Amino acid sequence: MIIMVNEDEITSLPGLSDPIKFKQYSGYLNASKGRHHFYWFTESESDRQNAPVVLWLSGGPGCSSICGMFMENGPFRANEDGKTLLLHDFAFNKVANMVWMESPVSTGFSYDENTLKPHNNDTTTANDNYLAVESFFAKFPHLRKNPFYLTGESYGGVYVPMLAREILQRKSNINLKGLAIGNGLVDGQPMATQAFVDYALGHGLVTTDWYDRKWEACCESRPGVQSECNFYKPANKTKCDSVPDAKWIMLNNSNPYNLYDECAPDVTLQSWTEDGRVDGRVGGFAQHYENGLSFVLVRGAGHLAPADQPEAALQVLKELTGISKI
Numbered sequence: 001m002i003i004m005v006n007e008d009e010i011t012s013l014p015g016l017s018d019p020i021k022f023k024q025y026s027g028y029l030n031a032s033k034g035r036h037h038f039y040w041f042t043e044s045e046s047d048r049q050n051a052p053v054v055l056w057l058s059g060g061p062g063c064s065s066i067c068g069m070f071m072e073n074g075p076f077r078a079n080e081d082g083k084t085l086l087l088h089d090f091a092f093n094k095v096a097n098m099v100w101m102e103s104p105v106s107t108g109f110s111y112d113e114n115t116l117k118p119h120n121n122d123t124t125t126a127n128d129n130y131l132a133v134e135s136f137f138a139k140f141p142h143l144r145k146n147p148f149y150l151t152g153e154s155y156g157g158v159y160v161p162m163l164a165r166e167i168l169q170r171k172s173n174i175n176l177k178g179l180a181i182g183n184g185l186v187d188g189q190p191m192a193t194q195a196f197v198d199y200a201l202g203h204g205l206v207t208t209d210w211y212d213r214k215w216e217a218c219c220e221s222r223p224g225v226q227s228e229c230n231f232y233k234p235a236n237k238t239k240c241d242s243v244p245d246a247k248w249i250m251l252n253n254s255n256p257y258n259l260y261d262e263c264a265p266d267v268t269l270q271s272w273t274e275d276g277r278v279d280g281r282v283g284g285f286a287q288h289y290e291n292g293l294s295f296v297l298v299r300g301a302g303h304l305a306p307a308d309q310p311e312a313a314l315q316v317l318k319e320l321t322g323i324s325k326i
Contacts, residue, residue: 059154157184272326
């Protein structure tokens with residue numbers, strides 16, 4: 001008999017006293033030369049041999065996916081004492097083999113052995129992410145046949161589709177089935193930067209006087225519906241900087257990513273329940289389009305839906321992987 005031992009297997013965790021129903025692994029995945037991505041993999045609690053494999057990428061760029069694991073959709077939560085852990089009832093690995101990967105290098109524990117200050121851009125990150133995913137399936141070849149899904153949030157709106165393109169263009173035999181992006185950045189400059197400032201004005205976080213002065217100092221056009229302005233790369237930076245940036249993020253101790261716990265939905269959207277039951281609590285609203293595309297609103301969630309509404313977020317994952325419908 002030959003017994004294979006995976007050196008990445010985690011056999012115990014400090015502060016965790018509850019028994020767990022899955023195996024877990026952590027270590028490094030090889031990307032381009034000298035680059036290594038840190039990962040944490042937890043097997044599915046149900047039918048791990050056939051369950052889908054789901055990769056999670058936090059945004060930023062530069063936000064740790066391990067933070068996402070502990071704060072949003074992973075199997076563990078840290079107690080207030082900062083020393084002990086408890087199990088999370090709505091962890092994504094209830095139904096999927098979950099992989100959290102820190103990307104690009106210099107994020108979290110990921111590193112470049114050639115330099116302490118690695119250069120990253122969207123193209124190099126997509127390439128490194130692809131190579132790291134291939135490295136994952138080299139470590140766990142029995143999962144290569146399983147349906148594979150890419151998920152992420154925020155700047156994951158760039159990471160996820162660019163990684164999907166790499167997999168498809170390279171004609172990999174990775175069994176890619178779909179992707180999901182939570183509150184993602186999908187549009188580049190200048191509209192994305194303008195959106196932050198317009199958002200602050202629209203929600204009363206800055207005054208109209210500040211907005212008008214900032215626009216006049218930074219922009220070559222007058223404010224209006226059809227106007228565009230890149231506040232972060234103005235034509236005259238000195239003039240733009242003469243009007244201080246608004247400290248709207250800290251005003252009234254508000255969280256700009258989740259100003260309102262509840263919101264009024266678009267009545268044209270179809271409602272769904274967070275537990276999948278017909279008579280269950282409304283989890284959100286959805287609009288389904290052709291070719292498998294869906295827009296899903298999670299009721300009461302802000303920028304980090306799995307943190308704000310974990311049960312509903314798990315239901316969205318079940319929809320993505322075909323386990324249930326919303």
